[in-house]
Structure formats: C-alpha cells, structure tokens
Amino acid sequence: MTDTRSAGAHGGAAPGPVLTALRLPDGFQPESVTIGAEPVAWFGSLADGSLHRLDLVTGVGRTLGPGPGTPAAGVRVDGRGRVFVAGAFAGDARVVDGETGEILADYRLAADGPTLVADVVLTPDGAWFTDALAPVLYHLPLGPDGALPGPGDVRRVPLTGDLVYTEGLNVMGAERTPDGTALLIVQANEGVLFRVDPRTGTTTRVGLGGETLRADGLALSGTRLYGAVGIEHHLAEVRLDAAGTRGEVVRRVKDERFDAPSAVAVFGDRLYVPNSRINMTVPTPATPYEVLVLPVP
Numbered sequence: 001m002t003d004t005r006s007a008g009a010h011g012g013a014a015p016g017p018v019l020t021a022l023r024l025p026d027g028f029q030p031e032s033v034t035i036g037a038e039p040v041a042w043f044g045s046l047a048d049g050s051l052h053r054l055d056l057v058t059g060v061g062r063t064l065g066p067g068p069g070t071p072a073a074g075v076r077v078d079g080r081g082r083v084f085v086a087g088a089f090a091g092d093a094r095v096v097d098g099e100t101g102e103i104l105a106d107y108r109l110a111a112d113g114p115t116l117v118a119d120v121v122l123t124p125d126g127a128w129f130t131d132a133l134a135p136v137l138y139h140l141p142l143g144p145d146g147a148l149p150g151p152g153d154v155r156r157v158p159l160t161g162d163l164v165y166t167e168g169l170n171v172m173g174a175e176r177t178p179d180g181t182a183l184l185i186v187q188a189n190e191g192v193l194f195r196v197d198p199r200t201g202t203t204t205r206v207g208l209g210g211e212t213l214r215a216d217g218l219a220l221s222g223t224r225l226y227g228a229v230g231i232e233h234h235l236a237e238v239r240l241d242a243a244g245t246r247g248e249v250v251r252r253v254k255d256e257r258f259d260a261p262s263a264v265a266v267f268g269d270r271l272y273v274p275n276s277r278i279n280m281t282v283p284t285p286a287t288p289y290e291v292l293v294l295p296v297p
Helices: none
Strands: 003-005 021-024 030-035 040-045 051-055 060-063 075-077 082-086 092-097 103-108 117-123 126-131 136-141 155-158 171-176 183-187 192-197 202-205 218-221 224-229 234-240 247-253 265-267 270-274 289-295
Touching: 021 051, 021 060, 030 075, 030 265, 030 270, 030 289, 040 075, 040 082, 075 117, 082 117, 082 126, 092 117, 126 171, 171 218, 171 224, 183 218, 218 265
Parallel strands: 117 171
Antiparallel strands: 003 060, 021 289, 030 040, 040 051, 051 060, 075 082, 082 092, 092 103, 117 126, 126 136, 136 155, 171 183, 183 192, 192 202, 218 224, 224 234, 234 247, 265 270, 270 289
16 A cells, blocks of 8 residues: 655644645546545545545545556445446446455446546435446435445436537546536536436536636535636635525636646545646646645635
C-alpha cells in the first residue's frame, strides 16, 4: 500500500485552516472524490482504477491495492463504507470495501456501443450511474438492508425529454435534488444542467439564468450545488430551489493552484478538490498530484 502525508496536516483536530492541500501518490491521476459521515475521503485513479483512502485529520493516506487496470471515474461511499466506482471506458461498475479494498461485486453496465461510465450518485433505492457517450442511466437497485443486486439486476433507463446528446463528452456528473425527489445531471460539453425523473428517464432543463455549467463532478450541500469546471480551472456554485427545477450561478470560485479540477466534495466547512492535471500535463509515474482544501464560500 502507498502511504502519503499531506502538507500542513495536524493530528488530533478536525479539518481546519491549517489544511490547504492533501498529497496523493505520484502518478495517481485522480479523477474523483467521495467523503462519507467521517473525515475520510476516497479518490479514484484514471491510471489504473485504484482507490486511495485518505484521513482528512491526519493527512495520512493509503492506496487500497492495485486497480483493475481500467480507469476509475466517479466514486461514492455509502453508510456501510462501500465505495461504488464508475468504470469509465470499461463500461462497468464495481463495489469496493472502503477499508480493505476487497471487490464486493462488479457489474457490466453498458450493453453495447461506445461508453464512458462517468459518475455515480446514491439514493435510498440504489446507485445510479451516468454515461458520457450514451443517453442512459444505469441503476443498481439495493435490496433489504442494503443487499447488493446480482449481475442480472442492472436496470438501464434511457434518457428522454430536453436532453439531446451531441459530439463530445455529454453527461458527466450526477447528484440528487435538494429535496431528494429526482436526480440532477450535467451535460458538460453543452454546459447545461438537467433534472431527471429516475422512474422514467425524462429530463427537464434547469434554467441557470443564461449561465453555463461545463462541469465534471458535482457535489450538493443543502441547496448549494458545486461543480468542478476543469476545462476552465474553477468551481461553480449554483443555488437551487428545493426541487432542483431552477438555479442561479452565484459565484465562480477561482484559485491560482487549480489545474483542471475534476471533482469536488464537501465536508464540514471545507471543499476538497482534486487536481486532475489532464489539460497540459503528460502523466508519468513521477507526476505529483494533490487535493486542494478551500473554505466553503
């Protein structure tokens, strides 16, 4: 296991102003981040699909064994410490024990054709995955007491309504609406946010007052939605109504340290933002990577 320690980290205290950056292993190529109820984060690697578990208090991290050799895109941890991983171009998903790295289950999501399983969001009835190249949501329904479904239980829900796929990477990040009644997905190449009825796949464009949201990863905190806009090196903050039918981009958070931020997670009064560095940096095993820690605006 790879062990990392983060600049400025103190032990014995909750995450605070002293934490300004967290180190990830050299060559890791982070794409995603998830944080549960405790101050522990998991990051997914584009290099080999491995997961890196990092303590936000001590700044100590460890990689949970080697990945499968295909990228890990979006990741989400549930209340049982299981990490759901979107498998990107492999067209699959897997569920990993967030402590040991054991693969608990894996699933083939894409039936055929081009695929990029980009992100995952968890709801009380299961996990929902987006595909940047195919207009569909993949649903892994959970059974009683959170039981994982069988390989044949994958549900594919075609996306209809206002959303129209175009050339490039379409739907990337996903979240729930603030009231939990529907899903939010972002069409990165067009900069448009949509509300989705997960029962039917019907999409409705969320008005943003003429602003665009060319985001990859999304994170919701109350009625505030944060989007990592890596191509433009900033975070966007959107204020939503409870149902997620209307929104307003209230600020663009910029930092000179941003280098293609690909995801964002909220814990307490801090935002955790991994730099993917995919715009201008040719990755090598020695390329350094970090996660920036910013106060919630």
